[in-house]
Amino acid sequence: MRIAIDFTIRKYKELVRAFVESGYRITTVRQYLETYPAGKILVLRHDVDEQPQNARKMAEAEKELGVNATYYFRRVSKSDHPDIIRMIAQMGHEIGYHYEDLTLSEGNLPKAIESFGRNLEYFRQYYPVKTVCMHGSSSSRFDNREIWQPVQFGAYGRLGEP
Numbered sequence: 564m565r566i567a568i569d570f571t572i573r574k575y576k577e578l579v580r581a582f583v584e585s586g587y588r589i590t591t592v593r594q595y596l597e598t599y600p601a602g603k604i605l606v607l608r609h610d611v612d613e614q615p616q617n618a619r620k621m622a623e624a625e626k627e628l629g630v631n632a633t634y635y636f637r638r639v640s641k642s643d644h645p646d647i648i649r650m651i652a653q654m655g656h657e658i659g660y661h662y663e664d665l666t667l668s669e670g671n672l673p674k675a676i677e678s679f680g681r682n683l684e685y686f687r688q689y690y691p692v693k694t695v696c697m698h699g700s701s702s703s704r705f706d707n708r709e710i711w712q713p714v715q716f717g718a719y720g721r722l723g724e725p
């Protein structure tokens with residue numbers, strides 16, 4: 564049997580609505596980490612690997628449903644579209660940094676830590692970024708999370724990572 568997978572915004576809205584109707588409270592990563600709410604919780608987050616215009620459509624759909632999500636943007640041209648980041652932030656969603664500094668620095672740890680700080684400041688122009696999320700570059704031999712070994716977890720005002 565073949566199962567059709569429906570990735571349309573219409574279907575996505577049905578899914579989110581089903582969670583709300585089943586008594587789930589939908590939060591961003593930041594809201595979750597700041598308040599640790601009790602009860603049935605759905606932490607809603609998206610990695611914007613590419614095609615940020617699709618993220619914008621998703622953000623609009625969520626806004627219509629009255630829920631907020633977290634959007635993690637990469638600092639590469641196919642993800643980092645300032646106009647779209649601003650729009651999504653203005654809709655009340657959280658913006659985070661989808662980092663891959665160790666991959667981009669080809670494993671050079673000091674360079675990666677420096678670029679992480681710089682890129683975080685870059686995204687903080689648009690939103691007071693508190694949470695970050697690693698981009699798992701499948702074609703890379705570097706694990707981007709390794710930059711945290713020599714760096715304190717709370718450094719950079721970082722609240723957490725899903």
Ligand SMILES: [Zn+2]
Nearest residue numbers: 610612698699
């Ligand atoms: Zn990714």
